[in-house]
Amino acid sequence: MNIEREQLEMDVVFVGAGPANLAAALHLKNIVDEHNELVERGRKSGEKIPDLEIGIIEKGSFVGAHILSGAVMDPIAIRELMPDFLEQGCPVDTVVSSDAFWYLTENRRIESPVTPPPLKNHGKYILSLSKMCEWLGEKCEEAGINIFPEFPGAEMLYDEENRVIGVRTGDKGINKEGERKGNFEPGVDLLAKVTVLGEGSRGSLAKHLMQRLGLNEGKEPQVFSIGVKELWEVPAGNIEEGQVVHTLGFPSDTKTYGGGWIYGMKNNVVSIGYVTGLDYLDPLIDPHAEFQKFKTHPEVAKVLAGGKMLKYGAKTINAGGWNTMPKLYADGVLIVGDSGSFLNGQRIKGIHTAMKSGMLAAETILGAFTHNDFTSKTLQHFEEKVSASWIYDELYPVRNFHGAFQAGRWSALVNTGLQFVTGGYAWGFMPKEHHEAGHERMEKLSEYDYKGDDIKQRYPDLKFDKELTFDKITDVYHAGVAHDEDQPAHLHVLDTEICAERCAEEYGNPCQRFCPASVYEMEFNAKTERRELKINFSNCVHCKTCDIMDPYQLINWVTPEGGGGPNYKGM
Numbered sequence: 155m156n157i158e159r160e161q162l163e164m165d166v167v168f169v170g171a172g173p174a175n176l177a178a179a180l181h182l183k184n185i186v187d188e189h190n191e192l193v194e195r196g197r198k199s200g201e202k203i204p205d206l207e208i209g210i211i212e213k214g215s216f217v218g219a220h221i222l223s224g225a226v227m228d229p230i231a232i233r234e235l236m237p238d239f240l241e242q243g244c245p246v247d248t249v250v251s252s253d254a255f256w257y258l259t260e261n262r263r264i265e266s267p268v269t270p271p272p273l274k275n276h277g278k279y280i281l282s283l284s285k286m287c288e289w290l291g292e293k294c295e296e297a298g299i300n301i302f303p304e305f306p307g308a309e310m311l312y313d314e315e316n317r318v319i320g321v322r323t324g325d326k327g328i329n330k331e332g333e334r335k336g337n338f339e340p341g342v343d344l345l346a347k348v349t350v351l352g353e354g355s356r357g358s359l360a361k362h363l364m365q366r367l368g369l370n371e372g373k374e375p376q377v378f379s380i381g382v383k384e385l386w387e388v389p390a391g392n393i394e395e396g397q398v399v400h401t402l403g404f405p406s407d408t409k410t411y412g413g414g415w416i417y418g419m420k421n422n423v424v425s426i427g428y429v430t431g432l433d434y435l436d437p438l439i440d441p442h443a444e445f446q447k448f449k450t451h452p453e454v455a456k457v458l459a460g461g462k463m464l465k466y467g468a469k470t471i472n473a474g475g476w477n478t479m480p481k482l483y484a485d486g487v488l489i490v491g492d493s494g495s496f497l498n499g500q501r502i503k504g505i506h507t508a509m510k511s512g513m514l515a516a517e518t519i520l521g522a523f524t525h526n527d528f529t530s531k532t533l534q535h536f537e538e539k540v541s542a543s544w545i546y547d548e549l550y551p552v553r554n555f556h557g558a559f560q561a562g563r564w565s566a567l568v569n570t571g572l573q574f575v576t577g578g579y580a581w582g583f584m585p586k587e588h589h590e591a592g593h594e595r596m597e598k599l600s601e602y603d604y605k606g607d608d609i610k611q612r613y614p615d616l617k618f619d620k621e622l623t624f625d626k627i628t629d630v631y632h633a634g635v636a637h638d639e640d641q642p643a644h645l646h647v648l649d650t651e652i653c654a655e656r657c658a659e660e661y662g663n664p665c666q667r668f669c670p671a672s673v674y675e676m677e678f679n680a681k682t683e684r685r686e687l688k689i690n691f692s693n694c695v696h697c698k699t700c701d702i703m704d705p706y707q708l709i710n711w712v713t714p715e716g717g718g719g720p721n722y723k724g725m
């Protein structure tokens with residue numbers, strides 16, 4: 155389709171309104187003002203920087219709509235960004251008042267007498283990251299930053315020398331046959347001196363940029379987990395406000411990386427969720443079912459007893475850390491936050507590192523404007539700044555944390571313990587030398603005693619009673635997902651023949667299970683007399699699990715029409 159597009163020239167475009175980019179944009183505005191004031195007062199040499207046109211595009215219908223987290227926030231970065239963040243109204247829910255670490259067997263909990271230091275959160279903040287991003291978005295707008303919700307970054311724009319020159323936003327008003335509807339609006343080409351990708355875990359533009367420019371060369375493959383979460387309102391007394399519990403053990407088997415969280419928030423609201431490593435072996439594992447099973451543990455069920463589920467969500471987490479970090483810059487572009495692998499997998503915390511990475515990107519961009527050079531020559535300073543910051547001090551010693559779990563729980567516990575005292579140097583004791591990509595680890599059905607792909611074989615006792623446990627469709631309803639159904643599916647499956655034949659036989663179509671939103675269904679086709687793939691794309695919660703975990707890497711997640719997706723307000 156030949157489409158005439160508007161071009162809009164900006165100085166800096168940020169893709170994604172998550173904590174990384176919101177902190178980056180705000181910090182950039184602040185330090186440019188500071189720079190100009192110092193130059194004006196003769197305290198700094200150089201030229202003043204003219205007022206920058208800064209834009210943030212966000213695919214969700216508002217800032218925070220697609221933000222899902224636990225969340226316990228380490229305030230180290232927000233204190234640097236805005237020392238008076240509490241006085242300025244940052245919507246923290248409550249302060250962590252107690253920590254616990256439970257090892258769960260089938261029926262019992264063994265409470266660790268000491269909470270492992272990485273999971274100590276006393277004094278940190280429990281909050282809804284969605285709410286916090288909404289608030290940070292308001293702060294950005296007050297500072298004169300343009301925010302464009304419902305504008306997905308659909309394509310990177312390059313010049314003839316492969317330098318990034320901006321981003322193309324998605325078209326609106328295309329029907330499912332790919333034709334223009336009455337409300338058609340072409341996407342806009344946002345041209346920028348620097349484009350910053352802060353799309354979160356498995357960013358769709360970041361993935362293509364990394365492939366095109368080889369930004370992962372020489373790095374270990376990224377590894378991911380998926381966090382499945384519900385918010386509950388429970389009777390007073392079930393949990394203390396400010397209580398934080400992390401768990402290990404039930405229901406994960408010892409070969410599967412997994413753990414749960416339970417956070418007591420204000421007004422008897424509980425954030426509860428379960429993380430499953432997307433490098434599991436058994437093809438019948440279903441991360442949503444793992445979470446539902448987690449809630450049936452007597453000690454966990456006690457916390458939820460008499461309560462009501464309010465909201466649901468699921469999102470991936472990039473867990474590989476330092477060793478899987480891509481090259482973070484190229485001509486005209488920087489990568490921040492989860493897209494750049496800044497999450498600390500040992501603490502399952504990435505808000506503070508995402509924000510700090512954004513702030514360091516902002517400082518790099520200020521340098522680029524003072525030198526009027528937006529090539530790698532100047533932007534490479536981003537990596538130097540990261541290495542000289544507390545991000546390095548935090549991430550480098552835990553660089554082998556997730557990798558250790560790829561050898562199973564028991565050796566991982568020994569190994570991560572050794573890493574803790576050696577500053578990450580226990581790698582030599584591990585059976586495997588490097589992280590392996592999760593989708594390459596999935597084993598075939600034939601290696602198990604399963605008959606077909608019925609999930610009941612793996613979860614025989616799991617019933618979705620709609621009181622404590624919920625099926626995917628009920629949960630998805632509580633994620634507030636909405637997509638216009640008359641648009642092309644944003645999940646591109648490159649070869650559906652493989653789904654119907656080879657994948658069915660080898661893995662039992664694991665997309666039906668790893669997707670936490672029932673997007674993928676194998677449906678019997680009477681004409682061909684076989685089961686074929688049906689994609690319910692309107693259920694998609696934008697978690698990106700399918701793009702990551704498909705064993706043949708045939709699924710490509712691209713951005714749907716702007717504004718579509720979950721509504722995680724308050725999550």
Ligand SMILES: Cc1cc2nc3c(=O)[nH]c(=O)nc-3n(C[C@H](O)[C@H](O)[C@H](O)COP(=O)(O)OP(=O)(O)OC[C@H]3O[C@@H](n4cnc5c(N)ncnc54)[C@H](O)[C@@H]3O)c2cc1C
Binds near residue numbers: 226
């Ligand atoms: C279940 C779960 C629990 C967690 N718990 C904690 C915790 O307790 N503490 C903690 O510190 N961290 C936690 N984390 C990690 C933390 O949420 C992330 O590290 C952090 O949010 C990363 O910030 P980000 O800005 O890089 O990306 P994100 O927060 O993912 O934000 C990215 C934004 O970009 C938008 N976007 C993506 N692609 C595009 C595009 N192409 N065009 C336009 N917009 C786009 C998305 O819609 C989203 O709004 C948790 C994560 C999960 C999933």
